[in-house]
Amino acid sequence: METDSVRTSGAKASERSPVIEARKLDLTFQTNDGAVQALRDVNLTINKGDFVSFIGPSGCGKTTFLRVVAALEHPTGGQITVNGMSPDEARRKRAYGYVFQAAGLYPWRTIAKNIKLPLEIMGYSRAQQDEQVARVLKLVDLEGFGEKYPWQLSGGMQQRASIARALAFDAEILLMDEPFGALDEIVRDHLNEQLLALWGRTGKTIGFVTHSIPEAVYLSTKIVVMSPRPGRITDVIESTLPRERPLDIRDTPEFLAIAHRVREGLRAGHAYDD
Amino acid sequence: METDSVRTSGAKASERSPVIEARKLDLTFQTNDGAVQALRDVNLTINKGDFVSFIGPSGCGKTTFLRVVAALEHPTGGQITVNGMSPDEARRKRAYGYVFQAAGLYPWRTIAKNIKLPLEIMGYSRAQQDEQVARVLKLVDLEGFGEKYPWQLSGGMQQRASIARALAFDAEILLMDEPFGALDEIVRDHLNEQLLALWGRTGKTIGFVTHSIPEAVYLSTKIVVMSPRPGRITDVIESTLPRERPLDIRDTPEFLAIAHRVREGLRAGHAYDD
């Protein structure tokens, strides 16, 4: 019932209804040399229309959490619901757009065909496919590269293509794992702006992993700071920044204060004496 | 003669003698679909003890320039000398420590054996090898991981191991191609500090490629801004920051001013309207 109301109500109106709810989530990997506890006692609620960033040291379980949400990994304890269903049911309803840490384009498909891949599977018509491809290529500034093969593009361009692929179909939940890792600062700023605009327009719920504190602060409505061994949430920061964010908001004291809090949380997860 | 004096004089004393001198350097790659001009008319002098950062958009020739210095690529025009010799002669004298963009550890060797690789080749004694390995493992915070194989480490740890490998022997010139790309902010800060300390202690000459403006400003005595198609130098900024740099120097106006100049130079290399 609740699910239904969430799905049908408009983006703005339902901003506070929970989309992802994790309760006491545990995930332990069994490996040859013992168990690795990748997630422990993770509690998190993500509401519709939230832009949630995950930040934390290498190996703290950011990717793992995103994978649990997308039903690519199954928790060994606790519960998680997506729109009131299990992640697997949500996956079968094609609720997710996922941008992986590595671009992962299929080398035998051109950029345009790569972007069409999810559309083919989801049964879009030819015309719709072409239309979507044109739209997202423009969004990530790759117009004119549709007919190129992945290896004919630089690493940064490939990453943008994989972002375009995730944006081509209308997934309710967008999960992005360090999408801008391989990009230089200028391109990164540009794509940050584009992403914010898209989010503002569509009201999608976004889960976003990054290593960059300014990026996390600039983009998010909620910042989740994680800490490793075992992977757990150490801080959840609700952003006080307005939804409308010009690039120079990054010089405001408010911004710097949030950034400072994130940095402190992050530093706590490391063990350096200095 | 001159070379000799450079090599024997102490680090501080010879700070202003040129180590790397590039004059009108051109490099054109011949590919199937035409020539790619990776470097054009590059003029640059790097003095002994300099810490030079290279920054610029993807594909502007940063890697190529470092490779020319290390004699891994041969220029198609212009001259370049290293300590007054050709780069190839300098290479044969084992002047370089090189950290590649990807870690490039040999999978069949443990981390310790990977670090020993250059030492074996250069004929260090067993005892010296062990000593060096212990020292650099500590430097990059990988104590206790010496007996692990590369794939048993996370990406960031592998990158640190490859840095350790380059630091294990006493190369006069250290060339580092985005060494900290895969690391999170905290580790990065930590390693930045370590690198500065090492540089201060040894007076090595360092060439350093990065995508991060703060990193470039924080580390360098000289920042080279490059621009693509064809790859060329658009700006060379001599840092006015002192050699002694605590992390919070990054909040000083002087720092921000340099960062601003770099950002402007970088932005000029991109074609976004906004």
Added chain:
Amino acid sequence: ADEVKLQLKWVTQAQFAGYYVALDQGFYEEEDLDVTILPGGPDIAPTQVIAGGGADVTIEWMPAALAAREKGLPLVNIAQPFKSSGMMLTCWKDTGIEEPMDLVNRTLGVWFFGNEFPFMSWMSSLGISTDGKAEMGVEVLKQGFNVDPLLQRQADCISTMTYNEYWQVIDAGVSPDELITFKYEDQGVATLEDGIYVLEENLADPEFEDKMVRFVRASMKGWKWAEENPDDAAMIVLDNDETGAQTETHQKRMMGEIAKLTAGSNGALDPADYERTVSTLLTGGSDPVISKEPEGAWTHQISDKALN
């Protein structure tokens, strides 16, 4: 027409001229038979083929047929176009071999695959062991498909057929005076070669019996024709050679030699020859080819009806 599949012992050559002639001259057709001739080869055991139902009738040497019979495959000789044996041992004269007992302490090439039985019997009748060079022993090589071991002197003697391999040695430029041959026929250890064999259980079937009567009749007609027109017969064989590798001279010469072996047989098995073969095979000493007198290994049931 009734179908008959004939499995030969070896590749298409004048050794089997009678059957090819009968096919070519329409003798089988006249008997209302539709005969398919299956050539053999080094790894084809005619006995196994007939056991598996791949052929109705086969050309085989009697030692192999009797050995198979002992193994539980009841083969019966229904006709015997070859009267005498063409097998011999061919040696270099310059090795000093003059008589059979000179063979001791030598290396001899022998055909296996069921063709080794006459040799084994001969050796054991001479009291020579085949386990290696010794005072009273010989070293045996499994000789391949050609005469190279002799030409290259890897062996002092090799097995040859009067109609085939012997002439290959001669064709290689060796003159007959350089050689000394021991014919099994002369050594008194000859065994019956190329006979016509079928499965015992089939003979009870009158229809099959009738088919075989017609087959033997036509085949013998073919043999007689071949003896009378050796050159034409050789050409017929050549026409039927699928490999295209046989030569006219060789086949014509082979036909001439074959005619000497078939001469004296009207097709019916001479029980005396059979007895001689069996007793040769039984004198195997410690390792005889067959261990007991076979029973029912031949019959005149077919040849009597076919030839009278």
Added chain:
Amino acid sequence: MKNAFPVLVVLAAILALWYAAVAPMNIRTALDQAERAGAAVEPAGARERLEVSVWRLMIDNPDHVSEGYALDRPRLPTPVQVGEELWKTTGEMVLKGRALSKRSLIYHAGITLQSTLWGFLLGTTLGILGAVAIVHSRVMDMSVMPWAIISQTIPIVALAPMIIVLSSQLGIEGRGVPKAIISAYLCYFPVLVGMVKGLRAPTASQLDLLRTYNASQRETFFKLRLPASLPYLFTSLKIGIASALVGTIVGELPTGAISGLGARILIGDQFGTPLAIWAALLAAAILAGALVTLLDVLQRVTLKRMGMQT
């Protein structure tokens, strides 16, 4: 193309070595013949010569060395002799308009080719289907894979006669089918192994991507596994067709297949005509080269069209 020169040089070197080897290989036969023809040979008598090394013989009888290059039944024929024999049984036949007569190697190569292609078709089908099953089913993987390896350790020549007997018992006429079965037996294994590798080539993240789209097994197969396996497929097809040819020739050697290149080799051996063996071998080599090259071209074209190779 840039390899043409080195390949030619290496080929020339091989031919030169071959040519040089003819003299020592054939000196004994040459001296035997010369002696029979009445020439004085040092030492006299074939038996005596067996004790002397070929090098000594060549030094002592320099006049007769050249005769080793023109023997009818050489142990090692010269390249020219082999070439002439090949020409006699192919090109000359064509000129005489008898290209498809039984004496023409073209005819026999055709027979061998036919069995090879059937065996190849059967073998690759089996190999690919097996690989698909193994990749999609763990039972197949665990129970079949070890036996596939063991199957290759069984000497096929030992099974050949039984295969012939069994197939005739099943009412299959002619020797073409058993030959194709033997050929397929050798061919399926490399294809199976290569395709298992290929169908498993997609990385975990490539598979995960399709999971987020909730793609079906079918879609995963056609949109990911199959295209990802194509480079492996072509590599294994090239090995597969070579194995199929080996299988056919092995099948023709001992099973009395009366025609085909293998039968030519056998008959050449039986009737002591080494030149026929060498010519048939060379023809087999050319056939193998042509088949592999054909697949190679196909691979280049396909992969290029798929954008997988520069």
Added chain:
Amino acid sequence: MNLLIFSVILWCGVWAMNRQIANSPDRDDRAARIFVPVVLGGATLFLWEGLVTGLGVSPVILPAPSDIAATFAASTATLWEDFVQTVLKGALTGYVIGCTAAFVIAVLIDRSSFLTRGLLPIGNFVAALPIVGIAPILVSWFGFDWQSKAAVVVVMVFFPVLVNTVQGLRETDAMQRDLMRTYAAGYLQTLIKLRLPAAMPFVFNGLKIASTLALIGAIVAEYFGSPTRGMGFRISTGVGSLSIDLVWAEIAVAAIVGTLLYGGVSWIEKAVTFWHPSQRR
């Protein structure tokens, strides 16, 4: 007939059990990995027994496994003699010589890019040849004993190993080579520390292919002449004298030996190339 029905049911039962095991969590156990194929093999033998006795197949065409086992047990002396002749003398000698020669030559020609470019296409081509065809020639050159068998094996295994090794030696990636250049490492150092280790997965691929070829080569060569012992000799005379059970006993020896050889090479491969992604799980 009952046995036939029973064996079919047993076989299906075993398959179902394997299915269970394969989908259970313990499936990656070493025990499971061995157990599953072994019981399947056992069940298949049983099915064979059932088919042969149930359908009354003549033993001269296909003997029952129990007959083969009895013959095997009764002829161990013969089988051992043949094993020594064909495997130890012929196949293994040829395998060792052929693989060593191919490896050494690959390392040598690898120094010259000219030779590599010239030899590799030819090597690829020769590797595709029906090498068994030269068996009669080699037997006539090297005589009847095991030497000619070893020669056939040498020729058969040489090119697969050569081609794989040469390819493996080129398989280092550009960055790994560049690293060596920055150390100004010499040819030998680069070879030993980088290129040989990197080539090992390829070398072992070649060695594994060669291990299945070696036995086939040695056995086929015996068809063209041999002393009166050896597996190929026994198989061909066995067929001729309808001792098919002995033939199958020899086939069993060949399968066991071949599997052990292959398994041994795989085992060494695992130890040497433990670092390669295909060996990790």
